[in-house]
Amino acid sequence: MTSIPTAVADTPALAVHNIQVVYGGAIEAVRDVSLEVRAGQIVALLGSNGAGKSTVLKAVSGVLDAEDGEIDKGSIQLFGRAIEKDAAPEIVRQGMVQVPEGRRLFATLTVEDNLLAGAHLRSRSELAAAKEYVFKLFPRLVDKRSTVAGYLSGGEQQMVAIGRALMSAPKLLALDEPSLGLAPLVVAEIFNSIRQLRDQSGLTILLVEQNASRALAICDYAYIMENGRVVLDGTGEQLRRNADVREFYLGLSSKQGRTHMKDVKHYKRRKRWLS
Template sequence: MMQVSVPVPAPSYDPQPLLSIRGVKASYGHIAALKGINLDIFEGEIVSLIGANGAGKSTLMMTICGSPQANAGEILYCGRNIEKLPTHEISRLAIAQSPEGRRIFPRMTVYENLQMGTVVVDQQYFEEDVERVCTIFPRLKERLHQRGGTLSGGEQQMLAIARALISRPKLLLLDEPSLGLAPLVVKQIFNTIRDLNRRDGMTVFLVEQNAYHALKLAHRGYVMVNGLITMSGTGQELLENEQVRAAYLEGGAH
């Protein structure tokens, strides 16, 4: 069994969540994808959302970013309602997403992809931020002038996360960062997430099918089934829960 370094120390929570989701529903046409989600993320913590494929995890993350928009409920960020804001306005509130499937620009160079992360922020610190993300992901420094489409899957994932970090987010949304990657690269990605949280105080909302790694890393976690949150607790509590183990951890999931 592959371990992901040491557990992340628990942060101290402010009374008000950084992100609070209350009764959120969202749909695609007549198909209900989210059926009344309640979830909190406090500043300085890592929160993991696990569940089977098709449970609605990615839809929740996209709904936070305004596409699709919630058709019921509230999404409060820093105490402000954002559920009806367009995506480009939400991205200006220091919320950045590394989406499922990476979605880099394959014909652009690594450097040009990183420039796309500055669309919502002042470019004054871009060169400084490029140095910063290349310190986090040294492989990208070697590939700065290489087209994104020629990178390996792991390198593309590093680029997707780095592009999100370029915008200097207060809340980092990561959707399936381990998907399709080799075990050693998965370990590197999860260690990087841990370091961003411990060293920089980055608040992270992590959507993952790899339940073991996600819960091992998380301060707290939620379980989603068919568009509903069915369970929550600390990462360790969920790792030890018999139902979670049977559904998501048995049979070599870790």
Template sequence: MPALTLENIEVIYDKVFLATKGVSLEIGEGEMVALLGSNGAGKSTTLKSISGLLGPERGLVTRGDIRFGDQSILNLGAPERVALGLVHVLEGRRVFGHLTPDENLIAAYRGRNLGRFHELREQVYAYFPRLKERIKSKSGYLSGGEQQMLAIGRALMTEPKLIMLDEPSLGLSPLLVQEIFGIISEINAREKLSVLLVEQNAAATLDIVSRAYLIEQGQVVMSGSAEVLKANPDVQDFYLGGADHVDYHAVKHYRRRKRWLA
């Protein structure tokens, strides 16, 4: 049984703007899947429709169904979805800057079992030892990479079955991206945790996921294994820096369009 299934999801903002147009995707238990696309393509909206965070932005799922395991979750609020094991790490990290890393982890823990809390906290520090080194610092003074580590660690404190990561590479150096993506892969493998990774950095993402969906203008236009997408000439040209490395400054006109938009 898939961990998560989206069936023809349509999202409208302010009862006017159609943001996604029949998005369907599926994530298996323990699978790591990417949702790729350019800025404004509908990636973050899709995640918020899953986590139940559309309301504050005046968005609404008007069509389709979202199933987590064998249960439809469309009528559940965001806290109820977290309780089921579905957690969303928002773009921009959103850590509590006035709290220490330890206090951020305490704030995220939903249970009352002190022993289990210590187990989860040590697990987070094992994956992100840099956070333990900065345990007494205010989180607002951490580097961007450390804040991203804390955001992921805080999500792990909810004991999720599926974690959704929105642009974890945003604003980070290539070396930090490589480090964080490596830790995400390790968590996926060790904890058998399903991962939905939303990214514009297609090159780094396709190296760690098993499958990917490509979304453009609110629609899924392509899906398949990471190897299939990496081999696609349009994906190479528009998302991976170009298959043939053509110098477009040397040509007068370049009219090629993405085939799926033709």
């Protein structure tokens, strides 16, 4: 993996300062969101569907314009350099690569060809080592390397999507809902691989997830979003111990065990969440 340049080692790999994102020039999707991703950490951005977390990821990846979205105010810095006005290809060249929600593989190409498609920034001499790295991380892909991607299972497709991103040797890997639509055992395998990328390669990871339980188990720090705002943040362990998070994101109650959905429906958010 490519290491973080020494000159910016003491600054956050990614720093988002009070961004506001609007769609169509009028619809506010994200308001005053700030977060940091430190080098060598997994930072999770959590929240229910529609909370705004994927919009934040699109903002930092430079792909808002595809949906008529724009950053109305605020700033984003990648390794100390402002990128809020940069296009997606330039952000990729600076070292941040996104694995989009839904995988978006080339369905008619083989696993190996999909991996090669992610290596356009690498020299020919680096390709063999990059592929070997991906196959070591996801051993089940070795026997599937000549299989057309459209015939893979959902979990295998997610592995290829992550592997394709890794082929470009990113300094920061952004993952959008990697557990979406996958069976629990496959989710466990994917999240173990994400943890391994940090622990063994020192890769910096921004993890956008709805599965709070899985994300908090592996992340160093996390932010929880609701209605376009960050309402809570802390280390993974701090949030796992938080009573509100346990009850309404992990489905646990210290008094009664697992929370029933009928109770969640009538829940009124405690004022301190927005303090």
